Amino acid sequence: MEPLVTVTIDGRTVQVPKGTLVVEAARQAGIEIPVFCYHPKLKPVGACRMCFVQVEKMPGLVTACTTTVAEGMVVYTTTPPVVKAQNAVIEFLLLNHPLDCPVCDRGGECPLQDNTFKFGLAESRYIEPKRHFIKPVALSPYILLDRERCILCYRCVRFQREIAGDESLTVLDRGDHSEIGLAPGRTFDSPFSGNTIELCPVGALTSTLYRFRARPWDLKSVPSVCTQCGVGCNIQIDVRANTILRLLSRENTPVDDGWLCDRGRFTYRFVHDPARLTRPLRRVNGALQPVSWHEALETVAERIQAIVAAAGPQAVGGLAAPTATNEELYLFQKVLRAVVGTNNIDHTVRPHPPVAPLAYDAVTGSIVGLERARTLVLVDCATRSEQPVLHLRLRKAVANGAQLVLIQSAEPDLWTFPDEPPRRPLWLRPRPGTEAVVVAGLVHLILAQGRENREFVAQRTEGLETLRASAAAFTPERVEAETGVPAALLRRAVDLLLAAPTAAFLYRRDLQGLPSDRLLLAGLYDLALLTGNLGRPGTGLYPLVRHANSQGALDLGVHPRLLPGQRPVTERAGRAALEALWGTPVPAEPGLSGADMIEAALAGRLRALYLLGRDPLADHPDPERVRQALARLDLLIVQDILPSPAMEMAHLVLPGLSFAEKEGTLTSLERRIQRLRPAVVNQTEARSDWRILQDVANRLGGLFLYAGPDEVFAEIARAVPFYAGLTYEALGDKGLQWPATVQQDGAGVDLYADGERRWALLPLETEPKVVR
Amino acid sequence: MKFEPIITRNVGVPDAWEIEVYLARGGYQAVRKALTEYTPDQIIEIVSRANLRGRGGAGFPTGRKWSLIPKNAPQTYLVCNADESEPGTFSNHDLLIWDPHLLIEGMIIGAYAIRATTGFIYLRGEFGLAARRLERALAQARAHGFLGPRILGTEYSLEIYLFRGAGAYICGEETALLESIEGNRPMPRPRPPYYPPAIGLYGKPTAVNNVETLCNVPFIVLNGPEWYLSIGNPPKNPGTKVFSISGLVRRPGNYEAPLGTTLGELIFEYAGGLHEGRRFKAVTPGGTSTPLLTDQHLDVKMDYDSLPAVGTYLGSTGMIVMDDTVCIPCAVHRMSTFYRHESCGKCTPCREGTAWIEQILRRIVTGRGRLADLDLLLDICDNMGGRKTVCALGDFATFPVVSALKYFRDEFEYHIRHNRCPTAGVAVSR
């Protein structure tokens, strides 16, 4: 905690931490100092000269964005010299600024307009010809540049260099001919480019999708959450006439730090896609025909019952997309378990990866906690494309001094920091598929050198000797021979790992789909425990999921072997608790996984398949095999919002709602449960997915009496122990990480912080040599 | 009454840029003395006592600048600003092509004083001959053991890089210069916090010194501060200055003279005065980036403190002399095109103001001015100046305009009232 400093601004006294900029101190005192180039998340450059203030004992005027507070500083923001300077800067900026307000997207939410109104004069003395550029210029398919409007605050290029870590945008030419631009043939292709639209204080950078579509005061803004990946960035959906016109970021600092990636920002037009499913469909004589909901639901129920009667409940299976809401997923698995009587439920068609034997299958730390990791170990991650805004958080951690250790065969994503000496990550580059051996080698070295965290290992683990014996074979020489990673680099990685007071381990939860996955998972798990990096901010295991609600699917038991609460199906106590809650028996036999369901369908053992959500089969590596499997089914039910390949073979199609049209919750990769809110009203016959499932359940003989998704959520909070106490109200607009019993102050929640459990170290099974 | 040159003693001497000639004329003895007889802190002490002031224009005491470098920093840099671009200034140019070893010698001592093991010479891109001479001199110095590891058998090592610019006046501004070396867009950095002795090249403590400043150092070390304080206008303005005198004088050239020599002496005795039948009208005392002086100021001493007393600055002593055939508004317009072209574009008042000023002056000199333009120009200058910009270019651009309006307002009014220039613009000397 920095010591506090007392500052007086326009007669108001505030206490702020040492090192605070005067412009920030003023904000805290409730005084507005106008800015353009200053932005709290970018390094100050002092370019626009708008934020002048007068400071006692300092000559002339100083810029508030580059001046830090000093004890007893006295600042004035409205003296005549300050006012003259502000008027002058506005006049200078408007000399060549085009009178585009009537046609400029920024009008109505424009800092230049606002500052001119508050801090400028009504007239300009400029009578010379204004500077002209051809406009607009398409920098990319999404971003247009109006160079005449640009006031050269450099926020866009600074964002790209400092935050995004690329130079995908630059400033060309010099002096009053300077312009934002690109090298010939280059496009503004950063996955974070859309943030510059929000950063731009004028209408120089605008969105192609939104251009000329609306005025901000016509828009209705609804808070929601992005559904494009597992990070769960918060967004604002702006709507006019029941149409989504744009998505903006909505800062939830511990999650997204105020940023939004382009995939999240620009992927919403599908909500209004004319191809949206609007009516229930039933296949009659080979063709899908519209039917009423009543007919559709009746058919679903009849045909499921017929199959169960003929071949038993195990002939029925359900696959949900990991983008469905918690309420939908919960009802889905409840229908299949409580009403149909099967555990044939899953949320993926890929093989289930091995999972760390901790209490929960989940990221153990938080996103914001990564800023406190001094060493970050990333194994075969592709955060820049799979969890883009998380990638920015990792860059921030590295900018703050964290050391990166990368274990991957592919070229690293951009990690350079142009304003400081390049912080080269330590890149251990194994042959593809041998990452597991590298990790095992790290375990070996730590034990061989006797550098494990003795206290942590003694108090919180068991099985050290078994692990030691199994790790003996993974000598640096063997690792080098098998993987190509030099022993010296391996040793350096161990040094970096052990030198850090906090280290976090990030990897794809799906791992690699190789036999060596078990070794890889065991190695990472053991590393975290041997080094005592579990349960504290900046430490932990981060199995990164890819989809918006993959974690919710795990938590709610959309899994052949897990019940809600991640309890094994085979465990009596878990089944009993659920049976008590539901008032129905819960099947004890583990069900088929998604991959197995495809095989079972091909073999004729699975006769009915219910698909919930946005194309749950999309991830299967063999689409042709999937098609053949589906063709063999007696009953294929598709509940989705847009056509998918599966629809071609569906017997029944039930139209649901998109993320922007419904209430519901999603659980992000850091275990944060956040609310979706409806921004537009679906005016077709499509229905809420949770209601469809309730109707199906009741027609199958169940007794689901939920009046709304909030009541479903209330039951989830009772079924899942670590969701206990959660309500929609408690989640509010920022969400909460589970377990929600822990006080949440924006610093992130870590699992296993109480240190009460002991964990069994996993032996490193010597695998047959991986063949690639 | 010419002064016996000290800094420029090798200018004009055939092959003075070759190390054999330089050594024969007593070169590199100061390095030997500095490295073997003094500690770094003692060198700073000597230079501080001598009160050597930065010759690039600001006149900041060199010893004080060096003392601001932290003593325990793991990495520090000495950077020589050889980007000479201030219009009217060509003193560094001659030093670089005739006496590159003098600069190298000064740099070795300066780098030693601030414990830097790496130095840079940022050389103006257009200086082709100087680049060849410097490269050759650096190689010769290395071959003779004055650069590289363990210089002259001491523990001190130094490597000097030659970095060539590519044509931008702003790179003479010390923090823009550092940005240029770093491969970035050369725009000045805000201070605070980016004072080079605190955060400089590659973020490390850095001293940026002018060529002429560094060329003074070997003599101060060899002859001592008292000797230096016996020259010029001590105690605050000791030593000599290489004055660049050009424009409408009979003998344009570089003239080394003691600080405190009067304006009149320099123009009439050193540079031979004006051409036949012409009268002295105005001069840019420290390059075009300083307010003009006129025939009222011939007795003013040219040093760092006397000039501010008459409302201008010593600057880089780029003295461009104008006579009574010169139209001041046209000349000022020409100066304004320079600032418009050279503004880097970073900060609003300079970027927009330099262009606006040029546009207004262009209208005036082409006969489309308005009387209101004159006070408008002064107000624009007031809004641009007063250190409200990130670097001094914003102020520099205002000085010719404000001083010309102060002393020659009638000429501007003539242009406006008569819609034409009285002298048709340009006087040619021959």
Next chain:
Amino acid sequence: MALLSEKTRAEIQRLTAYFPQRRTALLPALRLAQAEYGYLPPEVVAEVCEIVQVDPNAAEMLITFYDLLYREPVGRYVLGLCRGLACYLLGCDHLLAYLQEKLGIGLNQTTPDGLFTLRTFECLARCDQAPVMLLNGEEYVGHLTPEKLDALLAQWAEEARRPAEPPVTGGEGA
């Protein structure tokens, strides 16, 4: 098919390791490439950026900022007339008009035979020899008069037919 010679590419490669930081090599690398190729079209810039490992945008920023880096092709002789105040007082505007007339081109243009490009530069720091010209970005020619220009142009045109020797400038630093 590389546009730059192996020698230039190797020298650029050497520079990336020579300075304390890699990016410092970018401007020197662009100068080297231009010294060989004459100017910096995007294809040449791409080669440079690949070796230095920077985004082409970084190079574009520098090329458009600095006066001595050329995006467009230039003639064999780039005549850079100084338009600083001293040269202005000594008649550079007349010389500029003279050259435009004599060569039949405007500012920043190249003669059809590819020999001469006419540019201006800001104060070249050789005011004692005003009016001054910078030849090919490297060599100074001072004390210009129309006669001297006539002689030099003729000499350079003649030289262009014998490419082996470097251009004669008539004295610098003497």
